[in-house]
Amino acid sequence: MREITFAQAAMEALVEEMERDPKIFHMSTDAPDALVEKFGESRVRATPIAESALTGMAIGAASSGFRPIVDWRQVTFAFVAMDQIVNQAAKIHYMFGGQAQFPILYRASVGGGGRSAAQHSQSPYSMFMNMAGLKITLASTPYDVKGLLKSAIRDNNPVIAFESNRLAGLKGDVPQEDYTVPIGKAEVKREGTDITVVALAWQVQEALAAAETLAAEGVSVEVVDPRTLIPMDSETIRASVRKTGRLIVADEAGPTAGASAEIATLVTEDPDTFSCLKAPPKRICALQVPIPYSPVLEDHVFPDRTKIVAGVREVLGIG
Amino acid sequence: MPYPTPETQREMLRTMQTIRRFEERASDDYHAGDIYGVVHCYIGEEAVATGICAALNDDDQIISTHRGHGHCIAKGANLDRMMAELYGREDGYCKGKGGSMHIADFDIGMLGANGIVAGGISIVTGAGLAAQLEGSDRVAVSFFGDGASNAGPFHESLNIAAKWKLPMLYVCENNLHSAQTPASRTLAHEDVAARAAGYGIPGVIVDGNDVFAVYEAASNAVARARAGEGPTLIECKTYRWRKHTERPNQPDQRTQEEIDIWMKRDPIARLVDHLKSQQGQFSDEEWDAMDAAVLKSIEASVVYAKASPFPAPEAALDDLYAD
Numbered sequence: 001m002r003e004i005t006f007a008q009a010a011m012e013a014l015v016e017e018m019e020r021d022p023k024i025f026h027m028s029t030d031a032p033d034a035l036v037e038k039f040g041e042s043r044v045r046a047t048p049i050a051e052s053a054l055t056g057m058a059i060g061a062a063s064s065g066f067r068p069i070v071d072w073r074q075v076t077f078a079f080v081a082m083d084q085i086v087n088q089a090a091k092i093h094y095m096f097g098g099q100a101q102f103p104i105l106y107r108a109s110v111g112g113g114g115r116s117a118a119q120h121s122q123s124p125y126s127m128f129m130n131m132a133g134l135k136i137t138l139a140s141t142p143y144d145v146k147g148l149l150k151s152a153i154r155d156n157n158p159v160i161a162f163e164s165n166r167l168a169g170l171k172g173d174v175p176q177e178d179y180t181v182p183i184g185k186a187e188v189k190r191e192g193t194d195i196t197v198v199a200l201a202w203q204v205q206e207a208l209a210a211a212e213t214l215a216a217e218g219v220s221v222e223v224v225d226p227r228t229l230i231p232m233d234s235e236t237i238r239a240s241v242r243k244t245g246r247l248i249v250a251d252e253a254g255p256t257a258g259a260s261a262e263i264a265t266l267v268t269e270d271p272d273t274f275s276c277l278k279a280p281p282k283r284i285c286a287l288q289v290p291i292p293y294s295p296v297l298e299d300h301v302f303p304d305r306t307k308i309v310a311g312v313r314e315v316l317g318i319g
Numbered sequence: 320m321p322y323p324t325p326e327t328q329r330e331m332l333r334t335m336q337t338i339r340r341f342e343e344r345a346s347d348d349y350h351a352g353d354i355y356g357v358v359h360c361y362i363g364e365e366a367v368a369t370g371i372c373a374a375l376n377d378d379d380q381i382i383s384t385h386r387g388h389g390h391c392i393a394k395g396a397n398l399d400r401m402m403a404e405l406y407g408r409e410d411g412y413c414k415g416k417g418g419s420m421h422i423a424d425f426d427i428g429m430l431g432a433n434g435i436v437a438g439g440i441s442i443v444t445g446a447g448l449a450a451q452l453e454g455s456d457r458v459a460v461s462f463f464g465d466g467a468s469n470a471g472p473f474h475e476s477l478n479i480a481a482k483w484k485l486p487m488l489y490v491c492e493n494n495l496h497s498a499q500t501p502a503s504r505t506l507a508h509e510d511v512a513a514r515a516a517g518y519g520i521p522g523v524i525v526d527g528n529d530v531f532a533v534y535e536a537a538s539n540a541v542a543r544a545r546a547g548e549g550p551t552l553i554e555c556k557t558y559r560w561r562k563h564t565e566r567p568n569q570p571d572q573r574t575q576e577e578i579d580i581w582m583k584r585d586p587i588a589r590l591v592d593h594l595k596s597q598q599g600q601f602s603d604e605e606w607d608a609m610d611a612a613v614l615k616s617i618e619a620s621v622v623y624a625k626a627s628p629f630p631a632p633e634a635a636l637d638d639l640y641a642d
């Protein structure tokens with residue numbers, strides 16, 4: 001198999017799907033060259049900076065038989081389109097009694113680490129998780145991002161694909177052949193027996209590194225990647241916790257009303273899983289502040305492999 | 320432009336009267352407690368939806384507003400299913416999930432009423448883009464109010480549609496008020512149509528209570544759109560006779576004097592007068608018979624709505640996602 005980056009894998013998904021299905025077109029405020037060269041300016045539209053309009057136009061085009069892709073670029077720019085996301089895209093299928101389908105892919109990068117300060121460093125996926133009617137993916141590897149984007153494009157509902165900007169350059173094995181990663185299926189990224197770390201996006205990579213460090217000390221960490229936030233594969237997560245009896249959730253977003261809170265609740269509200277717990281669940285998240293600019297401040301705010309290692313030791317009561 | 324054929328003129332009258340009678344009934348049944356939430360009536364503005372939709376083909380698409388019954392009816396929606404939706408019943412257009420503010424019928428190109436002011440403008444612009452991408456000669460129509468014309472989606476969508484020459488009609492129903500606020504306090508320029516100049520597209524002002532004037536403007540705009548020349552902004556000056564909503568405590572700042580002036584410009588009476596003035600074209604008896612037939616269809620829709628069951632409570636979980 002060949003190694004390509006997360007960003008390349010994502011772009012491959014778009015190219016392959018657009019080759020497969022002429023009903024797919026792409027709108028963003030800057031049109032990606034790789035797509036324009038292949039598919040031309042009509043199918044790959046450079047638009048005015050009008051994210052609200054693009055988000056809504058995708059809904060109308062989808063109802064007319066197209067499968068639009070709107071790249072908001074950063075989640076930051078999706079906020080000007082909140083009405084179209086929350087009041088329209090999320091609700092339109094349900095509110096009209098299921099009359100029409102709205103196959104739309106909205107893409108947005110999330111995450112920090114770029115010294116870009118508060119407005120350009122954020123991971124607010126839990127805000128969107130709260131809106132019934134959307135599906136939400138959050139990949140952690142090149143393989144997953146390609147497979148998830150393909151599933152998202154083929155899905156007959158609005159799907160938001162959040163992609164961690166820290167992962168853009170991450171390399172990994174990606175097959176040449178067509179494949180998909182199903183929406184709603186978590187994956188155990190590393191098997192272990194002492195503790196489950198449910199990690200999201202970039203934190204999966206950090207948790208895997210932490211697991212490696214801890215393995216040298218004889219601690220066996222299981223790393224579970226939900227891969228989709230909505231629908232959430234609670235069964236895979238619970239099964240892992242029933243096996244290990246301990247849970248850490250690692251998320252680059254802040255903890256308050258976050259995906260981490262949802263995951264912890266899915267585990268503890270299930271009687272069978274709750275009865276297996278040997279320790280209270282722990283969350284390792286960003287500090288609940290807007291992301292600061294100065295490297296010293298920013299690094300202090302985010303969770304990383306060191307904090308995960310320390311958290312595992314704490315939950316296990318070792319050192 | 321010549322008048323539409325006598326048959327079309329009668330069809331227009333029937334549509335306008337259907338809108339009026341439907342809403343009179345919806346209002347009564349709302350006050351009787353059979354229809355819930357909030358109902359916005361279009362009475363007084365019937366010529367706008369009717370004149371615009373008369374210029375459209377069946378496969379052309381429209382999007383509506385919170386004041387949507389008129390657009391639905393003018394596009395050919397089924398009265399029974401509309402009324403059943405207002406009644407919150409299983410056979411309503413949205414299986415009771417939408418109500419007055421959210422009726423859609425995608426099969427007839429009615430992409431939905433919308434509870435968010437200006438919320439539909441970009442959605443239907445996407446339908447126009449779809450028509451263009453397909454190479455079809457469909458056009459798409461956005462209905463919206465004077466209030467909505469001050470919101471971002473109006474400007475974003477007009478700029479894009481003009482730049483991309485999308486086959487669009489943007490139809491502003493300027494009824495001189497948005498909720499309790501007179502347009503004179505919110506519009507920087509009293510004519511919404513004047514804004515078209517900023518996007519390099521035609522901006523047309525018409526008497527929105529003259530169904531022929533609306534029809535003519537729509538026909539011109541449709542021809543332009545189908546020819547690939549892009550969108551037109553049509554501003555219809557009109558007036559709603561009733562308060563903003565049917566809520567019993569709905570405030571209304573408008574003067575009786577203003578309301579009276581506009582009620583004298585009744586679009587339906589004007590069309591009836593016109594038809595009657597055509598020698599031998601339309602008699603009092605014919606008008607009475609038409610109205611009776613309209614009332615019968617409204618009554619039938621209420622019977623249908625009442626006969627339709629309420630949805631099962633668990634149906635609240637249906638249709639969250641498409642398969």
Ligand SMILES: Cc1ncc(C[n+]2csc(CCOP(=O)(O)OP(=O)(O)O)c2C)c(N)n1
Binds near residue numbers: 498
């Ligand atoms: C974004 C938004 N803000 C406020 C409202 C509340 N609201 C509903 S209708 C309305 C007035 C709309 O006026 P206009 O666009 O002129 O339409 P009209 O009611 O006159 O037909 C308002 C303020 C809303 N539904 N959506």
Ligand SMILES: [Mg+2]
Binds near residue numbers: 466493495
């Ligand atoms: Mg108004």
